Amino acid sequence: MFKSSAEAERELQGAAVSHPALAEFGDKPADIEDTLLIRMYEEMWKLRLFDRRAVSLQRAGRIGTYPPLEGQEACQVGATLALRPQDFVVPTYRDYGAMILHGVPMENILLYWNGRAEGCVIPDGVNVFPIAVPIATQLPHAAGIAWAAKLRKLDQVALGFFGDGASSEGDFHEAMNFAGVFQLPVIYFCQNNQYAISVPFHRQTATATIAEKAAAYGVEGVRVNGWDAIQVYRAVHAAVEKAASGGGPTLIEALTYRYGPHTTSDDPTKYRPAEETDAWKARDPIATLGEQLRAWGIWNDALETELQERMQHMVSEAIGRMESAPPPNPEDMFLHIYAEPSPRLLRQREEFLASLGRPGGRQHE
Amino acid sequence: MFKSSAEAERELQGAAVSHPALAEFGDKPADIEDTLLIRMYEEMWKLRLFDRRAVSLQRAGRIGTYPPLEGQEACQVGATLALRPQDFVVPTYRDYGAMILHGVPMENILLYWNGRAEGCVIPDGVNVFPIAVPIATQLPHAAGIAWAAKLRKLDQVALGFFGDGASSEGDFHEAMNFAGVFQLPVIYFCQNNQYAISVPFHRQTATATIAEKAAAYGVEGVRVNGWDAIQVYRAVHAAVEKAASGGGPTLIEALTYRYGPHTTSDDPTKYRPAEETDAWKARDPIATLGEQLRAWGIWNDALETELQERMQHMVSEAIGRMESAPPPNPEDMFLHIYAEPSPRLLRQREEFLASLGRPGGRQHE
Amino acid sequence: MSSKTLVQAINDGLRCAMARDPRVILLGEDVGVNGGVFRVTEGLLEQFGEERVIDTPLAESGILGTSVGLAANGMRPIPEIQFMGFIYPGFEQLVSHVARLRMRSRGRFTLPMVVRVPFGGRIRAPEIHSDSTETYFAHTPGLTVVVPSNPYDAKGLLLASVESEDPVIFLEPMRIYRAFREEVPDEYYTVPLRKATVVKEGTDVTVISWGTMVRETWTVIQRLEQERGVSVELIDLRTLSPWDEDTVMTSVNKTGRAVVVHEAVAHLGLGAEISARIHEECILQLEAPVARVASFDVPPPLFQLEDLHAPTPQRISAGIEKVFAF
Amino acid sequence: MSSKTLVQAINDGLRCAMARDPRVILLGEDVGVNGGVFRVTEGLLEQFGEERVIDTPLAESGILGTSVGLAANGMRPIPEIQFMGFIYPGFEQLVSHVARLRMRSRGRFTLPMVVRVPFGGRIRAPEIHSDSTETYFAHTPGLTVVVPSNPYDAKGLLLASVESEDPVIFLEPMRIYRAFREEVPDEYYTVPLRKATVVKEGTDVTVISWGTMVRETWTVIQRLEQERGVSVELIDLRTLSPWDEDTVMTSVNKTGRAVVVHEAVAHLGLGAEISARIHEECILQLEAPVARVASFDVPPPLFQLEDLHAPTPQRISAGIEKVFAF
Numbered sequence A, B: 001m002f003k004s005s006a007e008a009e010r011e012l013q014g015a016a017v018s019h020p021a022l023a024e025f026g027d028k029p030a031d032i033e034d035t036l037l038i039r040m041y042e043e044m045w046k047l048r049l050f051d052r053r054a055v056s057l058q059r060a061g062r063i064g065t066y067p068p069l070e071g072q073e074a075c076q077v078g079a080t081l082a083l084r085p086q087d088f089v090v091p092t093y094r095d096y097g098a099m100i101l102h103g104v105p106m107e108n109i110l111l112y113w114n115g116r117a118e119g120c121v122i123p124d125g126v127n128v129f130p131i132a133v134p135i136a137t138q139l140p141h142a143a144g145i146a147w148a149a150k151l152r153k154l155d156q157v158a159l160g161f162f163g164d165g166a167s168s169e170g171d172f173h174e175a176m177n178f179a180g181v182f183q184l185p186v187i188y189f190c191q192n193n194q195y196a197i198s199v200p201f202h203r204q205t206a207t208a209t210i211a212e213k214a215a216a217y218g219v220e221g222v223r224v225n226g227w228d229a230i231q232v233y234r235a236v237h238a239a240v241e242k243a244a245s246g247g248g249p250t251l252i253e254a255l256t257y258r259y260g261p262h263t264t265s266d267d268p269t270k271y272r273p274a275e276e277t278d279a280w281k282a283r284d285p286i287a288t289l290g291e292q293l294r295a296w297g298i299w300n301d302a303l304e305t306e307l308q309e310r311m312q313h314m315v316s317e318a319i320g321r322m323e324s325a326p327p328p329n330p331e332d333m334f335l336h337i338y339a340e341p342s343p344r345l346l347r348q349r350e351e352f353l354a355s356l357g358r359p360g361g362r363q364h365e
Numbered sequence C, D: 001m002s003s004k005t006l007v008q009a010i011n012d013g014l015r016c017a018m019a020r021d022p023r024v025i026l027l028g029e030d031v032g033v034n035g036g037v038f039r040v041t042e043g044l045l046e047q048f049g050e051e052r053v054i055d056t057p058l059a060e061s062g063i064l065g066t067s068v069g070l071a072a073n074g075m076r077p078i079p080e081i082q083f084m085g086f087i088y089p090g091f092e093q094l095v096s097h098v099a100r101l102r103m104r105s106r107g108r109f110t111l112p113m114v115v116r117v118p119f120g121g122r123i124r125a126p127e128i129h130s131d132s133t134e135t136y137f138a139h140t141p142g143l144t145v146v147v148p149s150n151p152y153d154a155k156g157l158l159l160a161s162v163e164s165e166d167p168v169i170f171l172e173p174m175r176i177y178r179a180f181r182e183e184v185p186d187e188y189y190t191v192p193l194r195k196a197t198v199v200k201e202g203t204d205v206t207v208i209s210w211g212t213m214v215r216e217t218w219t220v221i222q223r224l225e226q227e228r229g230v231s232v233e234l235i236d237l238r239t240l241s242p243w244d245e246d247t248v249m250t251s252v253n254k255t256g257r258a259v260v261v262h263e264a265v266a267h268l269g270l271g272a273e274i275s276a277r278i279h280e281e282c283i284l285q286l287e288a289p290v291a292r293v294a295s296f297d298v299p300p301p302l303f304q305l306e307d308l309h310a311p312t313p314q315r316i317s318a319g320i321e322k323v324f325a326f
């Protein structure tokens, strides 16, 4: 009935290192337009370049602690491109890739990781929820968003991202159960990168996969290769169609790997052998898709050069906007606590401004 | 992949109303001694008589709100008799039947439901944990108790009771997951009485059973007829042997039904059709076992008369002890907060005694 | 107008809110078919249907967490937590999300949700059914904490809470759910949040209380006024956070004495904050230090002793006498 | 003796406790192979093995709930919660079980467990990593809440906590994890719980603080004493609940003035209780109302503003000046 951790580990490793989809190039997918295949590749590069630059910024002390996503681009790109603008992205701290693709400006992400309240702004009309820092707590939110859509008869689906570690939290369980009972138009998308900080997946659970947990909620569970954006896209696309047509929730597990540390404060050499990381990097999902595109005749060196330049430029511009943002306004901390600030808060704000030698201060909305 | 609630409901109803074990009397079990078969029957009566008297006491205002267990005797008797004295019972509010069988004096249970701190006392050497009132919160405790036994290399198993409703709580999930990951000698025993107060099982989860949820944790799941003490006993007995020999955890679901209200404050006619209740009562687990014992030639009218008298007497004695307990000592509320009371608490106690016109008061331990 | 208990007034308030705004929905354990374990939601499933009165699975974090998503996406959910002692499994959602979502999204996502929670002791309930832990919520910036003390306010405060764009923890004192009746208008009305009310004017001492304790304190005051010839001003705080400092300070500046009475334990009960604030603002007007009458600093005992854990009439009376005797 | 940071002192304390008593085990997220995200448990897995230093699944209620069972059945677990902002999913276990099991079992089951929790702000950490919500625990009878302010106390208080038969919430101020070093004895020793310490004697005002704020306050005091010629007594509370009223009252009765400095928000921060108590006990000795210097009543902002949210040297200084200017 149950597998030992060692067995589970072997199975995961196996799936990881020799996934058939990566072993050979198949035919060009008939179900996906060339423009979309190219877009996947481009967006993956966008995220990777963004991510690398962000890590450099952190190393240079120009932003704060930052959780790199490198390695997980195929997951975030495949999943997010399968959504429609009206659908909701409900992210964790590592899903700023999905946030960017769904409409959040890059500079907001950088401002956020630079400890700036301005980075929390999600433009009106962009259906992205704030980053959830406490693990798994966003999953009931995604259920609630989807439930509201259902009650309001909106053609809208919510996609909640989570990690392998999050599957251990009670909130994962409660959210999945609500989704199953109320047949909500929600998709739970797990990026199983096989570690929760230092804790390997086989210490997180005694099951071999996350996907099989879906059955405990009467929910469909799907496992895909998170190294393959096309496979991820197809699974999420199908789940969106199902949810939007009243078919209920889906749990999708994408097996993936993070190349870098958990965050810039983390040292992965303490818990992961270098060979393991190298083996994953050796079959990089972006490089692989690039080779496929070339094999299918829709990509070439010139396009590649243009892409790299365009994306570097885009990221540089965003960094420029982040760095040229006006200095933080200290009284911002008193904003948005309540619709109307309480007299007590107003008094504290006055005292605060006085202590800064700045009486008055801008209008409180 | 998933069942609609209606389907799930039909399946449950089906299992309940026409379980084969109840349809005909088989041969006398070869694996269970006559004395144990008789003991099961006797203990079931003990609990039923206790329970009925407790309900009467509540109706007469002689104890407070009380959660009857009538209907669930086969579960609590079958499960608890399969434990060894060194094993731990980790109960909910409805599992005082198991508590009594595992060594807690009946009068303590009555004192507890009569709002008396004395009712919380569990005699030394009796391995029963206090009643957990917040749903599912006892399940991590059972895992921890079992974990301590494993670390201390004790030959000890913990059995955590829970209800169908409890399976929706995060604590159920986290406890099951710890049990699976650390292969703890713990048994989770669900009395699926098909209601969580008014909420029917098919609104609680989209799965057809609780047992199937075990797979999500790499744990063995077993479903038994909670109407049949022998079947329950066998399942728990096997799980104890497995756990004690290092085989890890088991989740056992026993399908059952509560005859009465959720508690004496509840009105089940608001949410359950009388026919449903009547159908369950028509094949009462105690009556059925009694008929079986007679069919097997090990029970008769004389024994029955003696049993009823003995048990009534036992319950009456316990009620007498409850009712003749000395009045509550008000300063008891200051006891057992810390190993040593703080000066602040001592001061409050002095003030309190003064307000009662009683300076001093008994020694604080 | 009709004569209603607190339960009936809240039920009526829920009905008004739902009739007025289709975005208002109820969810929680046993709120539907059963009408709530206290019958607060009785009849609402029949009137508004299964999509708006929803029996959920038994999972407080799930109830509060999905309410966050519901509220952020256009609904106005009113989740019920069955007893205050069972809100703790959902505490994370309240503290990290409900309280902070407005701030964390810089105003993009707001949470017009009302978390209804029966609370307090002395109804002979089983263990862990008698907590008065409003401090946990009042200490959490971003939450509004409301407690009615009578049927009229209950309906009006509830409707104001439902109108609020901020999340409200609406605490319902179980002990007075059915303790008395009062005339309650049948139509829609609100009682403002963040405003205390002077229940009874007086000149010699200000007594501040809320919920169940207001009426009990009032009884004590009546006797004291007669027996001792003192004049007591009684304030019902109604909103515990952010609370109405103005009304309190104005009164204490007038009377020169203050007593806070609450059912929460003394240590870090809201009385601590009120006492600290009064001393900070009014010390020169005070004839005596502010007195606190609260439950002792131990968890609520099983019910046979619970009446002695909470402030008794005798202790309330002693607390008031103390500020005169100083 | 060796020179140690706070992190090293706690690490050393854990090592001493484990070497002394085989029942002591550590469990939590990343405490094993990784040695803890702050390296507090570094080297302990190697020394004591996988059975005693346990990487758990990511589940705070599971960690605290299994610790209840472990402690009740003969172990002395030291669960780690990775940051205070992540203790809330396990709040139910703390409030209903950890705090109450001794009472609920009339002393049969006790919980010798120490819940270690890094807390406080101003290390430029990401969101929800900077909470100072000790009030939630200090308001909960049955819990003991301990906060060291320096390496020596940290080791000694930790060992006293491990010896305690009561559950302890052991809060570790992250900002001073590595801020300075101090001589710490290599051998086993304890610093008593429930005892505040007078860090520095003085005659004109009593300043009460704990954790990170002690050292920062001390710097402000030194300057103030020189510039203004006042004499300040500084008390490090060390145990926040039950706290040492004796030491505080004795000092305030001597100095006639009091200021509380803490990183928690003002509203119902522990300063409220301390202020209320001082006024209750010492009002006739007070030259001015007790002042509180605390974080503003808003959630900790993202890190670029967090230094302004917490008490700044300037606000601490102003708070002290205020009780002289009254």
Ligand SMILES: Cc1ncc(C[n+]2csc(CCOP(=O)(O)OP(=O)(O)O)c2C)c(N)n1
Pocket (backbone or CB within 6 Å): A094, A133, A134, A135, A162, A163, A164, A165, A166, A167, A193, A195, A196, A197, A262, D029, D058, D060, D082, D086, D089
């Ligand atoms: C409730 C909670 N507990 C602990 C943490 C600290 N923490 C941050 S990330 C993390 C690991 C998460 O692992 P996983 O879910 O696999 O996501 P990944 O980081 O791998 O993307 C932990 C323990 C947290 N943020 N929230």
Ligand SMILES: Cc1ncc(C[n+]2csc(CCOP(=O)(O)OP(=O)(O)O)c2C)c(N)n1
Pocket (backbone or CB within 6 Å): B094, B133, B134, B135, B162, B163, B164, B165, B166, B167, B193, B195, B196, B197, B262, C029, C058, C060, C082, C086, C089
């Ligand atoms: C955390 C929590 N939430 C809510 C309650 C209120 N409550 C008491 S019993 C109960 C239903 C429990 O159902 P189930 O687990 O099936 O057990 P049963 O009562 O049927 O034995 C509820 C909701 C509680 N005690 N604890």
Ligand SMILES: [Mg+2]
Pocket (backbone or CB within 6 Å): A163, A164, A165, A191, A192, A193, A194, A195, A196, A197
């Ligand atoms: Mg992970």
Ligand SMILES: [Mg+2]
Pocket (backbone or CB within 6 Å): B163, B164, B165, B191, B192, B193, B194, B195, B196, B197
């Ligand atoms: Mg049930």
